[in-house]
Amino acid sequence: MTDDRSLPLRERKKLRTRRALADAALRLFTDKGFDATTLEELVEEVEVSKSTFFRTFPTKEAVAIEAEIQLWSAYLTTLERRKLTGLVLAELRDALLETAAALEPDWDERYVATRRLILTAPALLAYVEHHRSGVKKNVIGCLADKLGLDTDDLRLHVLAELAVTAWSVSGRDWVREGGHGGRQTLNRRLKDAFEAIPASLHLATP
Template sequence: MPIDDRALPLRERKRLRTRRALADAALRLFTEKGFAATTVEELVDVAEVSRSTFFRAFPTKEAVAVEAETELWAAYLDALTAHDLAGPMLAALRDILTGVVAELPDDWDVRYVATRKLVLTAPSLLGHVEYTRSGMETQVAQRISDKLALPGGDLRPRVLAELTTTAWSIAGRGWVAADASGGRADLLERLHQAFAVIPDALQLSA
């Protein structure tokens, strides 16, 4: 669920707001000037923070560029950790992911679409997203294994984690290509459709 920062200590609220200000400034500058052409120095100048403050918030320039993507997967992992899993696991992961997407902040749509379009312009950003998603899938698989007390080496949790990410990729690409014109409801519908065809796709034969 989205964080209500009013419930957080003042120091944590300030940290989150600084992080968000940096991410907003970065997305705006990268979109206007290009990712490669924008320096960290320009970014911290616009955001009115120090270079050290930037690197306390984000390890790399790539990380600040894809904050909307990171926000999604961090919320997904938190929700998965908090849920008691029951029933078919693919359906459980679908429900957790769609629940997270439904509760993202209203302005996330615009930020995510801009982020995904930016990623297509810079190979390093695409590599960063793929690396981040792979790490997230590893954590999802481990959480499933732990919650279900599965033996080490069981490949099913990893397959489920990657199927979930694939469903998201299919839904998200179509939604971004349409400039999110159908809003969050359209994204959720696309996501449900992508999950719905997985069982049939696995049984497809020539």
């Protein structure tokens, strides 16, 4: 989340508050546990009011997974502005690669810490699944508009699922290894995951 000087001062302040809350939440939730840390403790840490918190994040779960939300929000923005040519699955892959490459350098560390935190709290795991469901719905809507198809077209649903699943598969070991190799390794694994999709569909017993 950059503090872009091209933005009005009010918007830059909102960004700084959002980042301060997300950083404090990740630190507190990691140290004390998600359930054991109260919202009162979080807002006190950042010295903002509860009303400011709820103007910034809808829930306690949302602030805990800010790095995850940041990724998918940027992905949807990237996909919306892309002119699709050729295979749609390749376009979804390239949009993810472009998104991951453009995230600020410290995102890696925050994302690894976030994914590890998620594994400690069932509420966070459920919230991530809920959020990703919304992402897939938005991907389907975006593709439907760009391709002139109905949102009920099952091909769009499969493609959206495949893109999110490819990210999950590629990021799993990367997170487990503490983000070793940085963004370059993550993107290589993402490419490998997408390349494995057509091969896996034709995999057959001897």
